[in-house]
Amino acid sequence: MGYETLVVERRGPVGWLIFDRPQASNAMDATMLRELEAAWRELDRDPAVRVIVNTGNGSAFQTGLDVGQLARDKDALREQSRRTRDATLRLTAWHNEVWKPVIAAVNGVCAGGGLHFVADADIVIASSAATFLDPHTSIGQVSAYETIGLARKSPMEAITRMALVGRHERLDARRAYQLGILSQVVDPPEHLRDEAQALAEKIARNSPAAMAATKRALWRALELGLTDACRAGAGDLVSMWGHPDQAEGPSAFAGRRDPAWQLASGSGK
Amino acid sequence: MRYPELECLVLERRGPVGWLINNRPDQLNAMSAKMRDEFAVAWDVLDRDPEVRVIVHTGEGRAFQTGVDVTEIATDGVGMERYRQSVEDFDLHFTSWHQQVWKPVITAVNGICAGGGFHWVADADVVIAACDAQFFDPHVSIGQVVAVEAIGLLRKMPVEAVMRMAFVGRHERLPAARAYELGMISQVVDPPDRLRDEAQALAETIARNSPAAMAATKRALWGALELGLTDACRAGAKELVSMWGHPDQEEGPKAFAEKREPRWQPLAPGS
Numbered sequence: 001m002g003y004e005t006l007v008v009e010r011r012g013p014v015g016w017l018i019f020d021r022p023q024a025s026n027a028m029d030a031t032m033l034r035e036l037e038a039a040w041r042e043l044d045r046d047p048a049v050r051v052i053v054n055t056g057n058g059s060a061f062q063t064g065l066d067v068g069q070l071a072r073d074k075d076a077l078r079e080q081s082r083r084t085r086d087a088t089l090r091l092t093a094w095h096n097e098v099w100k101p102v103i104a105a106v107n108g109v110c111a112g113g114g115l116h117f118v119a120d121a122d123i124v125i126a127s128s129a130a131t132f133l134d135p136h137t138s139i140g141q142v143s144a145y146e147t148i149g150l151a152r153k154s155p156m157e158a159i160t161r162m163a164l165v166g167r168h169e170r171l172d173a174r175r176a177y178q179l180g181i182l183s184q185v186v187d188p189p190e191h192l193r194d195e196a197q198a199l200a201e202k203i204a205r206n207s208p209a210a211m212a213a214t215k216r217a218l219w220r221a222l223e224l225g226l227t228d229a230c231r232a233g234a235g236d237l238v239s240m241w242g243h244p245d246q247a248e249g250p251s252a253f254a255g256r257r258d259p260a261w262q263l264a265s266g267s268g269k
Numbered sequence: 270m271r272y273p274e275l276e277c278l279v280l281e282r283r284g285p286v287g288w289l290i291n292n293r294p295d296q297l298n299a300m301s302a303k304m305r306d307e308f309a310v311a312w313d314v315l316d317r318d319p320e321v322r323v324i325v326h327t328g329e330g331r332a333f334q335t336g337v338d339v340t341e342i343a344t345d346g347v348g349m350e351r352y353r354q355s356v357e358d359f360d361l362h363f364t365s366w367h368q369q370v371w372k373p374v375i376t377a378v379n380g381i382c383a384g385g386g387f388h389w390v391a392d393a394d395v396v397i398a399a400c401d402a403q404f405f406d407p408h409v410s411i412g413q414v415v416a417v418e419a420i421g422l423l424r425k426m427p428v429e430a431v432m433r434m435a436f437v438g439r440h441e442r443l444p445a446a447r448a449y450e451l452g453m454i455s456q457v458v459d460p461p462d463r464l465r466d467e468a469q470a471l472a473e474t475i476a477r478n479s480p481a482a483m484a485a486t487k488r489a490l491w492g493a494l495e496l497g498l499t500d501a502c503r504a505g506a507k508e509l510v511s512m513w514g515h516p517d518q519e520e521g522p523k524a525f526a527e528k529r530e531p532r533w534q535p536l537a538p539g540s
Binding site for chain 1: 339342343349350353356357359408409410411412413414415416417419420421423424426427428429430431432433435436437438440441450451452491494495496
């Protein structure tokens, strides 16, 4: 399908979801909010897509809700306000229950609600030009979802500092790498997409079914105490026993050839 | 205390330190069914020996541990089915956490740590590594799910790094230096052949502390991974108070004032 505010495309086994409102620093207007749900669903359902990369066109990655539109036309964002209140957002891969691996490739500034896409990705890489900030409290808004997600995944002090300092300070890509918020800094910045594609192609060599079950186990672990999470994860582990990929993997390894995996698609629903 | 002779593991004591050494170097210390059974015994033996105050776990040869023995799985005609019941019930007995060992455990990663090898990184209290140690998780590259060991790790370190390892599989390795930056390990030993000496030194340092206080502390900290913050603090407060009235609580400040080493009570076996 066609999109106004996003670019959705395939490169080999990799699906790309690209924010495309560069003139507005890729801020989310009502159209983008609607289109995001459709785009994640489209890539999740396409069996040819094994890994998804999320990035932005222009100099920004994502800067959250379009405050300009919010000021001009409050009604356009009414539906989104309801979803925010009810915790039924559909912005990110996690919200949309996408069980394919998702890489966020942060190409520039990532601000406020843009942090949703960092918090909810499995893997995060960034160009050396990327910066991170959370201006919510500087414009009288509360920061919750995205910083809660990040605080689960990273050293917490860095996240509470970002939430409380607001727009008056930025975290750069190098520090985010040190903190383990991301795992790779790409320099020069223009190599970001090539590096993301290369990483995604490596991941695409692994069993789609095993990765989906692994992803379910690891994200669910963030919901539970350690023992309960391990117990639930053990269920995911055993769920693969008897799956053709379980025999194919070791057999391909022994035969020194690439495995022929079963295709999994639309595992989300 | 005499330790049993094991086929796949070596048990020994050096001063106050009990050593558990993976000893299938030709199989990169992969875990056979035999080794799996021996782990349960080995942890219990070291836990019960009152002379042992701290435990170090390492491997013989160029690998620390590389998960389940895939060759055995592929050729013994039983495969993973042997383990179905115990995994489904999450009734595992091969790490110190599984065996509820409340003495401090140091994992000293001497080389490759792959896949299931992460169980002993996730479940140790302290982790150090030789500078040439490498970490990777090939599960999804051979059509397997990774769950328990990665779940343990992501409680203890930045999550993104754990997820990247889980999904990249065998196509990338995490070097010891990056594991140190991420806080997955706390010490990188260079040159690598100094690893056991450094582990022994660290263990002896830890062995100078009160065994009873360390056991209660360990219970409080691992228990905290089960609970929300307030509940964890509340449960931790119980561990705190459990030491009040214990002789070590008098002996510690007294020895400090008298500038001498404290004489701690030995840990009651099975406590």
